[in-house]
Amino acid sequence: MSVPTTTAVIGSGTMGPGIAALMARYGSTVRLNDVSAEVLERAAGALAIAESVLDRLGVPTTPGGSVSCEADLAAALDGADLVIEAVPERLDLKRAVLAEIEAAVRDDAVIGTNTSGIPVSELAADMAHPERLIGMHWSNPPHVIPMIEVIPGERTAEGVRDALVETVRAIGYEAVVEKEVPGFVENRILYAILRECLSLVEQGVVSRQDLDTCVKWGIGYKLAVIGPMRLLDMAGLDIYESVAGYLNRELSTEAGVSPLVTEMTGQRKLGMKTGGGMYAYGEGDVAAKRADIIAGLITVRRALSDTTPV
Numbered sequence: 001m002s003v004p005t006t007t008a009v010i011g012s013g014t015m016g017p018g019i020a021a022l023m024a025r026y027g028s029t030v031r032l033n034d035v036s037a038e039v040l041e042r043a044a045g046a047l048a049i050a051e052s053v054l055d056r057l058g059v060p061t062t063p064g065g066s067v068s069c070e071a072d073l074a075a076a077l078d079g080a081d082l083v084i085e086a087v088p089e090r091l092d093l094k095r096a097v098l099a100e101i102e103a104a105v106r107d108d109a110v111i112g113t114n115t116s117g118i119p120v121s122e123l124a125a126d127m128a129h130p131e132r133l134i135g136m137h138w139s140n141p142p143h144v145i146p147m148i149e150v151i152p153g154e155r156t157a158e159g160v161r162d163a164l165v166e167t168v169r170a171i172g173y174e175a176v177v178e179k180e181v182p183g184f185v186e187n188r189i190l191y192a193i194l195r196e197c198l199s200l201v202e203q204g205v206v207s208r209q210d211l212d213t214c215v216k217w218g219i220g221y222k223l224a225v226i227g228p229m230r231l232l233d234m235a236g237l238d239i240y241e242s243v244a245g246y247l248n249r250e251l252s253t254e255a256g257v258s259p260l261v262t263e264m265t266g267q268r269k270l271g272m273k274t275g276g277g278m279y280a281y282g283e284g285d286v287a288a289k290r291a292d293i294i295a296g297l298i299t300v301r302r303a304l305s306d307t308t309p310v
């Protein structure tokens, strides 16, 4: 399977519309499904924004692609060669949705789950055909970040893994194939960073704003150009050995969720989607901030495409 003829995207929240817009751009007939009629009504706006971003990125349009919103799951799945599950990150919900998907989908369809890190084998535990399920972890915003983690579970067929890698490359993205561990690779690293960041803010070592400045320039800027393994070579492994020798024992080992985060989620302060989180957003601020972030990502992606690989 290179670009699937028909793709079903199940879940149209933060991730679904960007995924749908990108697959359509490469010529796939995409059906975008959600349980919420209100969410599906809003999808047109999100799709239009994603399409304009793809224009600005210069992603060419393959004729024949389209996205339609489909409230009926069976209709959304009808004839799909690739299904991308993007419903909320809850094991019970994902298992239930995967059961519905596998009961309705074509026998030879590939079912990709966009879980942020639930092991694929756990999601597949009750499936009649676990060989069709594979982790397909996009990074947010999915139509902009050109890398997808591909994670076979214990029972995923090799042919399914190979077909998905082919699809990822056919849409111009890098495929990173991994063995399954909770969080996969990207989120294990991201969450190690976020745990330390939250701990430093909670301890009052640094303000939220200054932490963001420090990580953006001191870490993010370099890591946008080279990966951590290359960074170790640039710094010197002897330096890493000396610093890690006294620093690693000081780092946060918090096994639970940061109290700062649980306090905010308890108040339904979920970030940009609710208009407040680590920062406060006034009227119109969220749209402006999202536009700034996308503009920055487009500039950096263009610049990085001229640099040598990691």
Ligand SMILES: NC(=O)C1=CN([C@@H]2O[C@H](COP(=O)(O)OP(=O)(O)OC[C@H]3O[C@@H](n4cnc5c(N)ncnc54)[C@H](O)[C@@H]3O)[C@@H](O)[C@H]2O)C=CC1
Pocket (backbone or CB within 6 Å): 010, 011, 012, 013, 014, 015, 016, 033, 034, 035, 036, 039, 085, 086, 087, 088, 089, 090, 097, 114, 115, 116, 117, 137, 138, 139, 140
């Ligand atoms: N938000 C992010 O930065 C990223 C999220 N992910 C993962 O992608 C998945 C989706 O995440 P988001 O888009 O952020 O979540 P979200 O909460 O923004 O959207 C999920 C959507 O799924 C819908 N939904 C719930 N039950 C459904 C069902 N039975 N059938 C169809 N639709 C249903 C909801 O109405 C909602 O619109 C999660 O597993 C998440 O961990 C992966 C990469 C990045």
Ligand SMILES: Cc1ncc(C=O)c(C(=O)O)c1O
Pocket (backbone or CB within 6 Å): 115, 116, 138, 139, 140, 187
């Ligand atoms: C906080 C956070 N958690 C999960 C993911 C992806 O699974 C992301 C992301 O892609 O940006 C994230 O920021």
